[in-house]
Amino acid sequence: MLDPKRLRNDPQAIADALSSRGYVLDVAALEAMEAERKRLQVATEKLQARRNTESKAIGQAKARGEDIAPYKAAVAEIGEQLKANAAELEQVQARLQALALDIPNLPHAGVPRGADENDNVELRRWGAPTELAFEPQDHVVIGERLAGIDFDAAAAMSGARFVTLAGPIARLHRALAQLMLDVHTQQHGYQERYVPYLVHDHALEGTGQLPKFADDLFRIDAGKTQGGGEHYLVPTAEVPLTNLVREQIVDVARLPLKFVAHTPCFRAEAGSHGRDTRGMIRQHQFDKVELVQIVEPEQSYEALEAMIGHAEKVLQLLELPYRVMTLCTGDMGFGAAKTYDLEVWLPSQQAYREISSCSNCEAFQARRMQARFRDAQGGKPQLLHTLNGSGVAVGRALIAVLENGQQADGSVQLPKALAKYFGGDCITP
RNA sequence: GGAGGAAUGGCCGAGCGGUUUAAGGCGCACGCCUGGAAAGCGUGUUGGGGUUCACGCCCCUCGAGGGUUCGAAUCCCUCUUCCUCCGCCA
Numbered sequence: 001m002l003d004p005k006r007l008r009n010d011p012q013a014i015a016d017a018l019s020s021r022g023y024v025l026d027v028a029a030l031e032a033m034e035a036e037r038k039r040l041q042v043a044t045e046k047l048q049a050r051r052n053t054e055s056k057a058i059g060q061a062k063a064r065g066e067d068i069a070p071y072k073a074a075v076a077e078i079g080e081q082l083k084a085n086a087a088e089l090e091q092v093q094a095r096l097q098a099l100a101l102d103i104p105n106l107p108h109a110g111v112p113r114g115a116d117e118n119d120n121v122e123l124r125r126w127g128a129p130t131e132l133a134f135e136p137q138d139h140v141v142i143g144e145r146l147a148g149i150d151f152d153a154a155a156a157m158s159g160a161r162f163v164t165l166a167g168p169i170a171r172l173h174r175a176l177a178q179l180m181l182d183v184h185t186q187q188h189g190y191q192e193r194y195v196p197y198l199v200h201d202h203a204l205e206g207t208g209q210l211p212k213f214a215d216d217l218f219r220i221d222a223g224k225t226q227g228g229g230e231h232y233l234v235p236t237a238e239v240p241l242t243n244l245v246r247e248q249i250v251d252v253a254r255l256p257l258k259f260v261a262h263t264p265c266f267r268a269e270a271g272s273h274g275r276d277t278r279g280m281i282r283q284h285q286f287d288k289v290e291l292v293q294i295v296e297p298e299q300s301y302e303a304l305e306a307m308i309g310h311a312e313k314v315l316q317l318l319e320l321p322y323r324v325m326t327l328c329t330g331d332m333g334f335g336a337a338k339t340y341d342l343e344v345w346l347p348s349q350q351a352y353r354e355i356s357s358c359s360n361c362e363a364f365q366a367r368r369m370q371a372r373f374r375d376a377q378g379g380k381p382q383l384l385h386t387l388n389g390s391g392v393a394v395g396r397a398l399i400a401v402l403e404n405g406q407q408a409d410g411s412v413q414l415p416k417a418l419a420k421y422f423g424g425d426c427i428t429p
Numbered sequence: 430g431g432a433g434g435a436a437u438g439g440c441c442g443a444g445c446g447g448u449u450u451a452a453g454g455c456g457c458a459c460g461c462c463u464g465g466a467a468a469g470c471g472u473g474u475u476g477g478g479g480u481u482c483a484c485g486c487c488c489c490u491c492g493a494g495g496g497u498u499c500g501a502a503u504c505c506c507u508c509u510u511c512c513u514c515c516g517c518c519a
Binding site for chain 2 (some may be wrong): 041
């Protein structure tokens with residue numbers, strides 16, 4: 001959410017900034033609603049003040065033993081007006097809130113302007129694209145040869161976009177997640193967390209998936225009968241990890257907070273029909289090791305650079321060629337002010353494909369969650385900055401390791417760093 | 430799943446439908462006192478919002494949301510969380 005004061009005081013400047021992301025802000029409608037809000041709020045609060053003072057006077061009159069019946073009638077009338085006014089105010093505020101929740105974050109000044117992924121800017125590359133002396137196979141074929149990836153069995157019980165892994169491939173999947181967790185906790189200073197995979201709607205509203213992107217989420221109806229509203233399966237551990245500071249005032253001495261969690265992620269993938277239908281690239285369920293940082297505003301861009309470096313470290317250890325992209329204004333996610341994507345080389349596609357995305361959300365999520373800190377001077381609480389990044393997607397890392405390590409005989413050579421986690425350096429048919 | 434109990438400021442802890450503008454204590458900050466400190470005394474100390482050039486004024490906030498009432502921390506309803514016991518379970 002954007003700063004409501006800024007939105008109120010300078011809507012045109014915000015509209016201009018948002019146009020670079022393809023968002024159209026109706027300034028006239030906003031200003032009209034805001035004027036109405038102000039009129040109703042001032043009127044309502046005046047009525048409340050009158051009711052308070054007059055009710056108190058009744059109490060004092062009663063204490064003196066006077067007849068209070070005539071006073072009561074007069075104040076009752078205020079009550080009627082107040083009720084009507086408050087109801088109207090509530091409606092206007094709900095509409096303003098709905099609009100505020102719909103508006104994406106403002107892009108940071110350094111973000112390249114552009115319409116879509118074609119306008120993203122390459123920042124750097126690491127390693128050279130893997131060159132194979134034979135026709136590269138994709139992970140589906142490699143997995144079949146090794147009898148370790150089975151889409152049909154998963155489809156039989158769960159439908160399309162699910163997978164089961166077997167034997168060494170399942171073990172490789174586990175080894176990858178373990179390596180990532182160890183790297184981030186031991187080398188990068190993140191605290192490991194175990195988190196819920198089912199969350200309420202307000203948690204998703206805090207990180208920005210709701211109310212706008214409900215179609216991308218799996219909702220659990222059973223929760224509704226349990227009280228406390230329905231649950232959603234988490235689309236990323238960003239949601240539970242970032243919500244750890246919801247409605248908190250964090251002591252500045254505890255900052256930065258750095259969390260890492262390995263979780264499954266569940267995505268309905270609405271609107272992506274026909275994209276990446278083959279293989280494990282785009283699934284309804286996948287594992288991811290997620291990084292979240294909660295920092296002071298002055299340090300959030302420094303933290304973003306560090307975080308993309310943390311994700312890169314994983315690919316370097318896995319000896320996977322990659323490139324780092326700065327996303328343009330039109331390709332960034334809803335809550336991001338600036339985003340780096342990490343794209344890994346896939347020989348079967350002869351292309352770089354996204355395997356991590358690191359974003360600085362500045363105060364966008366913090367404002368929705370009321371996540372704040374108090375500085376050393378002990379003044380008013382200020383909004384934190386939140387960052388999240390994949391460190392990295394486990395399923396896609398598995399694909400990349402299989403495809404980049406494939407050999408002519410159908411076996412797969414594994415990166416050295418994985419040996420102690422996997423218990424070997426190759427997988428053979 | 431069943432039966433009870435609880436939730437009040439940074440913390441502890443009072444609170445009869447109206448002198449509560451949430452007592453009192455602890456902690457913290459500032460001031461007085463002191464050579465300096467402690468003790469003592471005094472003042473301040475939740476968070477959010479509105480309005481104003483500003484000083485300021487006002488509204489909301491006692492787990493959450495409704496309701497009753499001229500007036501609710503206090504009465505009623507629903508929910509959440511925690512505690513005790515029983516059952517079930519990993």
